[in-house]
Amino acid sequence: MYSLTVADHVMVAHSFKGEEFGPAQRVHGATFVVEAEFRAPKLDRLNLLIDIAAARVELRKILDSFDYNNLDELPEFAGQNTSTEFLCHFIHGKLAEAIRAGRFGEGAKGVESIKVLLRESPLAWAACEAPL
């Protein structure tokens, strides 16, 4: 199995509902480092898993849809606790959609699974991994 990972980052504000969150019930900021790992059992005719530039562009587009925003105010996230885990799943869904829509090009047809990992600090991170 091959894997290819691209990374970027996103800056947001958000708050959480639930006493379990303590001070994080108040609006606070977060800068997430985002890693998207694509896996495929074989390479395309150019010996690529997917084109790195295409992957970076698509990941950036997804992050731009909520970068520098208060997630509490975006209809897309209404009623959700936008936890690190939740955002991993959200980004995973958007990347899977982009691959299915052919926005990663022909080579991406071989991609079997994606893992999205978000680091919310050097001490804590979460990931969501699922087949396409």
Ligand SMILES: Nc1nc2c(c(=O)[nH]1)N=C([C@H](O)[C@H](O)COP(=O)(O)OP(=O)(O)OP(=O)(O)O)CN2
């Ligand atoms: N499973 C998760 N737990 C928490 C997340 C998360 O995304 N997934 N996020 C937060 C907060 O947004 C923030 O990152 C940390 O808030 P904080 O209140 O400092 O929480 P800590 O658990 O680190 O520390 P406390 O001792 O509870 O204050 C919180 N949890």
